[in-house]
Amino acid sequence: MTQNSLRETVRVDLGDRSYDIVIGPGLIAEAGAQIAAREPGIRCAVVTDRNVAAAHLDALLGSLAASGIEAAPLVLEPGEKTKRFDELVHVCDHVLGARLERGDAVLALGGGVIGDLSGFAAGIVRRGMGFIQVPTSLLAQVDSSVGGKTGINSSHGKNLIGVFHQPDLVLADTDVLDTLPIREFRAGYAEVAKYGLIDRPEFFAWLEKNWRDVFSGGEARIRAIATGCQAKADAVAADEREHGSRALLNLGHTFGHALEAATDYDGRRLVHGEGVAIGMVLAHEFSARMNLASPDDARRVGHHLREVGLPTVMSDIEGELPPTDILMKHIAQDKKVRRGALTFVLTRGIGQSFVADDVPADEVFRFLEEKRAS
Amino acid sequence: MTQNSLRETVRVDLGDRSYDIVIGPGLIAEAGAQIAAREPGIRCAVVTDRNVAAAHLDALLGSLAASGIEAAPLVLEPGEKTKRFDELVHVCDHVLGARLERGDAVLALGGGVIGDLSGFAAGIVRRGMGFIQVPTSLLAQVDSSVGGKTGINSSHGKNLIGVFHQPDLVLADTDVLDTLPIREFRAGYAEVAKYGLIDRPEFFAWLEKNWRDVFSGGEARIRAIATGCQAKADAVAADEREHGSRALLNLGHTFGHALEAATDYDGRRLVHGEGVAIGMVLAHEFSARMNLASPDDARRVGHHLREVGLPTVMSDIEGELPPTDILMKHIAQDKKVRRGALTFVLTRGIGQSFVADDVPADEVFRFLEEKRAS
Ligand SMILES: NC(=O)c1ccc[n+]([C@@H]2O[C@H](COP(=O)([O-])OP(=O)(O)OC[C@H]3O[C@@H](n4cnc5c(N)ncnc54)[C@H](O)[C@@H]3O)[C@@H](O)[C@H]2O)c1
Ligand SMILES: NC(=O)c1ccc[n+]([C@@H]2O[C@H](COP(=O)([O-])OP(=O)(O)OC[C@H]3O[C@@H](n4cnc5c(N)ncnc54)[C@H](O)[C@@H]3O)[C@@H](O)[C@H]2O)c1
Ligand SMILES: [Zn+2]
Ligand SMILES: [Zn+2]
Numbered sequence: 001m002t003q004n005s006l007r008e009t010v011r012v013d014l015g016d017r018s019y020d021i022v023i024g025p026g027l028i029a030e031a032g033a034q035i036a037a038r039e040p041g042i043r044c045a046v047v048t049d050r051n052v053a054a055a056h057l058d059a060l061l062g063s064l065a066a067s068g069i070e071a072a073p074l075v076l077e078p079g080e081k082t083k084r085f086d087e088l089v090h091v092c093d094h095v096l097g098a099r100l101e102r103g104d105a106v107l108a109l110g111g112g113v114i115g116d117l118s119g120f121a122a123g124i125v126r127r128g129m130g131f132i133q134v135p136t137s138l139l140a141q142v143d144s145s146v147g148g149k150t151g152i153n154s155s156h157g158k159n160l161i162g163v164f165h166q167p168d169l170v171l172a173d174t175d176v177l178d179t180l181p182i183r184e185f186r187a188g189y190a191e192v193a194k195y196g197l198i199d200r201p202e203f204f205a206w207l208e209k210n211w212r213d214v215f216s217g218g219e220a221r222i223r224a225i226a227t228g229c230q231a232k233a234d235a236v237a238a239d240e241r242e243h244g245s246r247a248l249l250n251l252g253h254t255f256g257h258a259l260e261a262a263t264d265y266d267g268r269r270l271v272h273g274e275g276v277a278i279g280m281v282l283a284h285e286f287s288a289r290m291n292l293a294s295p296d297d298a299r300r301v302g303h304h305l306r307e308v309g310l311p312t313v314m315s316d317i318e319g320e321l322p323p324t325d326i327l328m329k330h331i332a333q334d335k336k337v338r339r340g341a342l343t344f345v346l347t348r349g350i351g352q353s354f355v356a357d358d359v360p361a362d363e364v365f366r367f368l369e370e371k372r373a374s
Numbered sequence: 375m376t377q378n379s380l381r382e383t384v385r386v387d388l389g390d391r392s393y394d395i396v397i398g399p400g401l402i403a404e405a406g407a408q409i410a411a412r413e414p415g416i417r418c419a420v421v422t423d424r425n426v427a428a429a430h431l432d433a434l435l436g437s438l439a440a441s442g443i444e445a446a447p448l449v450l451e452p453g454e455k456t457k458r459f460d461e462l463v464h465v466c467d468h469v470l471g472a473r474l475e476r477g478d479a480v481l482a483l484g485g486g487v488i489g490d491l492s493g494f495a496a497g498i499v500r501r502g503m504g505f506i507q508v509p510t511s512l513l514a515q516v517d518s519s520v521g522g523k524t525g526i527n528s529s530h531g532k533n534l535i536g537v538f539h540q541p542d543l544v545l546a547d548t549d550v551l552d553t554l555p556i557r558e559f560r561a562g563y564a565e566v567a568k569y570g571l572i573d574r575p576e577f578f579a580w581l582e583k584n585w586r587d588v589f590s591g592g593e594a595r596i597r598a599i600a601t602g603c604q605a606k607a608d609a610v611a612a613d614e615r616e617h618g619s620r621a622l623l624n625l626g627h628t629f630g631h632a633l634e635a636a637t638d639y640d641g642r643r644l645v646h647g648e649g650v651a652i653g654m655v656l657a658h659e660f661s662a663r664m665n666l667a668s669p670d671d672a673r674r675v676g677h678h679l680r681e682v683g684l685p686t687v688m689s690d691i692e693g694e695l696p697p698t699d700i701l702m703k704h705i706a707q708d709k710k711v712r713r714g715a716l717t718f719v720l721t722r723g724i725g726q727s728f729v730a731d732d733v734p735a736d737e738v739f740r741f742l743e744e745k746r747a748s
Binding site for chain 1: 531
């Protein structure tokens with residue numbers, strides 16, 4: 001991590017697929033200059049959603065134009081439902097219609113939905129073209145824009161169709177988060193806290209003390225985002241295609257995905273990061289129940305996430321949840337299941353997560369039955 | 375290339391993505407044993423088309439079952455039109471519906487259409503799962519099943535959407551070609567001859583003498599297919615993602631693709647290998663005209679391809695061709711064009727092809743005007 005006044009750069013080390021994540025205020029206004037300096041002559045298809053377009057598209061297009069970068073914008077509907085085959089075709093057609101070549105780029109201006117969808121398109125048009133991420137949600141800045149996982153949902157489950165396609169550059173403008181709805185900011189914060197819980201206990205402790213400053217902006221926010229990016233970059237560099245250690249990033253996600261599925265991916269009831277928040281508390285509680293960790297750690301996690309305003313128990317979710325056997329079906333369908341055995345990220349305490357691939361399904365069932373009653 | 379009575383094995387060297395191409399008679403009946411020996415416990419989605427299914431699906435499924443390999447078959451319509459987004463979704467849904475996991479495989483039983491489509495699906499379901507090619511057309515055996523290029527067509531052009539996804543194994547049963555329509559056999563033969571024309575002049579001379587035996591079957595056919603696979607494997611190992619030398623494999627293809635587009639990809643008028651045959655003759659003639667090669671070489675190529683029954687001049691194509699400026703538009707749209715400059719594979723003589731990236735468009739235009747008049 002190199003620092004330059006209020007600007008930090010995290011390098012993702014992946015041999016000839018290495019790239020920079022630049023983090024700091026004012027980066028949208030500077031995007032044209034940043035891109036032109038790295039890739040002279042490049043042209044872009046800018047993919048975004050209606051919400052982000054309203055707040056930031058003109059600024060980005062102005063910055064690109066000022067650096068002489070031709071850009072063809074495409075504005076999609078916001079929301080998880082946009083991550084589907086029809087919209088993938090839409091983006092691919094747009095990129096081809098703009099006559100972009102292999103060396104040109106798809107630029108994703110938006111949250112994880114836009115990033116995942118556009119990155120997938122960039123990975124398959126002409127069997128792979130350039131890709132630039134300008135993440136505008138906190139979740140996208142610390143998580144989805146880094147690491148090259150792209151994809152869409154299928155009727156069989158979330159993110160089941162996609163490719164690994166690394167971006168060439170990530171520009172995380174920390175100012176754009178000021179227009180992000182607070183609920184989305186909190187949801188992204190769950191992923192920030194996740195890095196502390198996986199293997200950075202001192203970062204989690206720092207967040208417990210400084211989270212208010214992260215929410216309000218300024219240096220603490222930049223530091224939290226840069227630490228999150230560094231954590232993600234380390235995990236990705238160690239295991240680009242998620243054959244092993246990268247699976248730790250799924251802390252809280254097996255439970256979280258099941259809850260998202262159980263609420264029909266209805267963002268009014270539960271957004272991804274909220275599912276992850278509840279899932280992380282559940283993972284700590286389940287670890288305590290398996291005598292792997294102290295129940296105090298689970299309480300500490302629950303306390304902190306509740307304090308920032310995140311849901312932390314299943315009963316925080318509005319409306320009815322389906323019966324536990326349906327939740328278990330969603331857990332078993334999650335793609336981290338291999339040849340029948342249940343794989344979970346469990347923990348020995350804060351910052352001491354590990355992958356357990358032999359978790360007994362009946363224990364999980366009983367645990368969930370109890371938890372939802374409580 | 376290692377030989378074992380009538381069986382040859384060509385290894386494609388790509389580090390941890392290396393794989394074998396096994397070539398010889400009776401391999402469909404032996405597929406179960408071949409696969410089970412390499413990947414114990416694997417399950418498969420078998421994708422094929424109606425023509426191939428009628429002749430070979432039962433034999434393959436029987437062989438898999440005999441080795442205890444679970445297989446979920448999917449039969450699609452034959453023809454180039456199957457390489458489209460709808461059918462990609464269809465295959466992905468089938469694979470997910472069969473609950474296959476990352477370590478399981480999509481098995482393509484068919485020609486290049488089935489191979490390209492299924493390989494693309496294998497490359498994107500769960501961000502990449504296993505892939506086995508059982509090519510049943512001559513073109514697929516010597517070309518499309520080897521090298522990992524997969525994809526579908528778009529309204530903007532052929533093969534514009536796809537991924538690089540290497541198979542784990544290729545089983546080329548030389549007997550299955552006996553049910554292939556002769557016109558398709560000839561079309562595949564154009565790609566076999568192409569390897570001689572690129573950089574194996576002695577192989578081209580051998581084909582001139584032995585082509586009748588290649589058509590009738592037996593050892594000459596196995597030898598021709600194995601040589602073709604070896605040539606393709608060498609090109610792929612040298613340049614997996616087509617950044618440079620692999621472009622030589624496009625000999626005859628820029629003209630060929632333009633002719634396919636000009637005939638609306640109507641297989642009744644022109645199939646891919648026929649376009650390549652005419653395209654290779656044109657590439658040799660154009661090279662002669664540019665004083666790069668002797669006109670005798672162009673005549674020799676035309677003579678041989680005509681002798682085996684392939685079309686070799688534009689007027690061999692049934693019906694009207696569009697005006698030359700439309701052909702030029704198709705040439706410019708071909709994905710081998712970079713930032714406006716026309717890139718062609720030209721030649722200094724038989725077996726001496728090279729990539730020229732500075733071919734003047736007006737020379738090509740005049741050349742085509744003359745050729746179509748002749
Ligand atoms: N690829 C990965 O590695 C990875 C990792 C984690 C999550 N994801 C995916 O990311 C998605 C969730 O991402 P997300 O939470 O960013 O969702 P999102 O893209 O839907 O964004 C959330 C909402 O905030 C709005 N928004 C975004 N930035 C804004 C801004 N600056 N101002 C105003 N509004 C703004 C969006 O329009 C949307 O309504 C999920 O689909 C998830 O699967 C991917
Ligand atoms: N991926 C690559 O590297 C690559 C290379 C070259 C060509 N291609 C693609 O391959 C496709 C052409 O392949 P193709 O020529 O095999 O076309 P194809 O798959 O359409 O097969 C040709 C016809 O022969 C039939 N057929 C195939 N095997 C048969 C058999 N054993 N018995 C009876 N009928 C049989 C098919 O049903 C079809 O009607 C094109 O789409 C082209 O773009 C890909
Ligand atoms: Zn997440
Ligand atoms: Zn070809």
